[in-house]
Amino acid sequence: MESESKIPPAKKGIIGWIDHRLPIFSFMDHELNRYPTPKNLNIWWNFGSLAGIMLMIMIISGIFLAMNYTANTQMAFNSVERIMRDVNGGWLIRYLHMNGASMFFIVVYIHIFRGLYYGSYKPPRELLWALGVAIFLIMMATAFMGYVLPWGQMSLWGAEVITNFFSAIPVVGEDLVQLTRGSFAVDNPTLTRFFALHYLMPFLIVGLVVLHLVALHRFGSNNPKGIDITSPKDKIPFHPYYTLKDLVGLGVFLMFYSAFVFFAPDYLGHPDNYIPANPLQTPAHIVPEWYFLPFYAILRAIDFDIPLLLFTIDSKLAGVLAMFASVLVLFFLPWLDRHPVRSARFRPWYKIVFWLFLFNALVLGYVGSQPPEGTMIMIGQAATAWYFIHFFVLLPLLSKYEPVATLPKTLDEPTI
Amino acid sequence: MTQPAVNRRDFLSLATGAALAVGVVGAAKPFAQSLFPAKDVLALSTTEVDLSTIALGTTRTVIYRGKVVFVRHRTPEDIAAAAAGDATAIIEPQTDKARVQKPEWLVVMGNCTHLGCVPKAAEGSDHGWACPCHGSHFDASGRVVKGPAATNLPVPDYRFVSDTKIVIGLKPEDKKAS
Structure with missing residues (x-):
């Protein structure tokens, strides 16, 4: 606790009076206005603020949708159609929310x-990174549950498949599935709890985002050169430099977002979800939303039992484990990649591995969108193997053997 | 060089702020509109009432746009009481004649004009209604005779589509043009 004498006297005016007692304005001034930021941030640093804005758009549009949505298997589908046809501007709000999910994932993936x-995950930013991975995990759960709410065919069968993940767990699997569903099948109790959780989780994300920002502001943003910034000359105030730069990016991004909302609102969705849920018939080709496709490919890649010394992991459990592992491995990234240099700009070997990893992720996404037949199975298995080899073999090897380049001392120092 | 009172940077700041404000207001508009009654709510805007089933001296309570409407088949005593009330309804003076299309049928909104409770048929000789919530009284024409309500029970738009049927929510025949 600071002694009272250390607190500067109140400034003039109402804001000064409040700020003296509740220093919210000086906090904002410190964190959003003067906050010293590396002067060389490029456009890829725009996507953090865009993710924050997407979160706000999703929460606001979601609250307005919830005012007209009915979480009941008999009424959910029709209540969504009523939003589309009868509620003033309802079509716009729903399309903003529906496409907003995709936009949110695009921004977060970038x-x-x-x-x-x-190398933004490297010391001292390991927890900043871990909080980000936690946000990503909750985002995925939120998006999945949101997709169930319209209670179309894809909603029902997506929920059927995903809740069945837990059935892979030995012994308690079936009980866990019932615990998740609140019923023997995906039914009304499932829908009501998914709605409650879908409404709750975004606020958990807000909490994690606050922690993410606290961790970020502790050491400040990383930068394209990935060096620790020691000279005050290398930093500029957040406002107006990055507020305005982020605004320009926001303008471009909103045009991209609007193009989907107004011209191709259903492009990223599945037509099957405009058929009311029917527990008697599964759609012919069931695929998740595009942002889950790489993970879906990993789930399907393991179609063989894995024998261990004393027992065997059957293919079903192995697939589910591989899929969860593919996300959870991100938590351990700061300890798998221990190379002292952060930025790929000064790591020519890592740069190659990075682009291969990105390409591999796209391949996994494509495989996930295709029926599991013929060469697709092979490609999916190879890409899944590469995914894990990247984390568990290549990164540790590079940490040990990639030469450490001489890094510039300041941002202005020329590099070759 | 001296700085002009409004320089280029001020102009750019104002222009950016204005563009942002227009964008935010424009985006907020459909959200605000979504809070107003939706089209399916507006579609429930008429209620048909078959008068032939309402016995003399009784009141039928019907729902119009989710609100209560009293349709009263008035006896000659009711009509006389209402006409006599022209002199006593001084809070919001209105003649009984101006409040009905046919003297034997009184159609008034059934939510008290104070705070919305549904008044009950009054005991006593005034053939009117008394509100159980805060004690307002309405006479045989639905006019307020005792506060706290400050206005009469409003008369909704309704039309006799035949001698025995009215449609609440349609403008009366003779006012159709308006």
Whole structure:
């Protein structure tokens, strides 16, 4: 606790009076206005603020949708159609929310790959990175549950498949599935709890985002050169430099977002979800939303039992484990990649591995969108193997053997 | 060089702020509109009432746009009481004649004009209604005779589509043009 004498006297005016007692304005001034930021941040640093804005758009549009949505298997589908047809501007709000999910994932994926390329997960930012991975995990759960709410065919069968993940767990699997569903099948109790959780989780994300920002502001942003910034000359105030730069990026991004909302609102979705849920019939080709495709490919890649010394992991459990592992491995990234240089700019070997990893992720996404037949199975298995080899073999090897380049001392120092 | 009172940077700041404000207001508009009654709510805007089933001296309570409407088949005593009330309804003076299309049928909104409770048929000789919540009284024409309500029970738009049927929510025949 600071002694009272250390607190500067109140400034003039109402804001001064409040700020003296509740220093919210000086906090904002410190963190959003004067906050010293590396002067060389490029456009890829725009996606953090864009993710924050997407979160706000999703929460606001979601609250307005919830005012007209009915979480009941008999009424959910029709309540969504009523939003589309009868509620004033309802079509716009729903399309903003529906496409907003995709936009949120686009932004977050770019944000994650930015972090991978420039080594933003490396010390001292390990917890900043871990909080980001936690946000990503909750985002995935939120998006999945949101997709169930319209109670179309894809909603029902997506929920059927995903809740069945837990059935892979030995002994308690079936009980866990019932615990998740609140019923023997995906039914009304499942829908009501998914709605409650879908409404709750975004606020958990807000909490984690606050922690993410606290961790970020502790050491400040990483930068394209990935060096620790020691000279005050290398930093500029956040406002107006990055507020305005982020605004320009926001303008471009909103045009991209609007193009989907107004001209191709259903492009990223599945037509099957405009058929009311029917527990008697599964759609012919069931695929998740595009942002889950790489993980879906990993789930399907393991179609063989894995024999261990004393027992065998059957293919079903192995697939589910591989899929969860593919996300959870990100938590351990700061300890798998221990190379002292952050930015790929000064790591020519890592740079190659990074682009291969990105390409491999796209391949996994494509495989996930295709029926599991013929060469697709082979490609999916190879890409899944590469995914884990990247983390568990290549990164540790590079940490040990990639030469450490001589880094510039300041941002202005020329590099070759 | 002296700085002009409004320089280029001020102009750019103002222009950026204005563009942002227009964008935010424009985006907020559909959200605000979504809070107003939706089209399916507006579609429930008429209620048909079959008068032939309402016995003399009774009141039928019907729902119009989710709100209560009293349709009262008035006896000659009711009509006389209402006409006599022209002199006593001084809070919001209105003649009984101006409040009905046919003297034997009184159609008024059934939510008290104070705070919205549904008044009950009054005991006593005034053939009117008394509100159980805060004690307002309305006479045989639905006019307020005792506060706290400050206005009469409003008369909704309704039309006799035949001698025995009215449609609440349609403008009366003779006012159709308006």
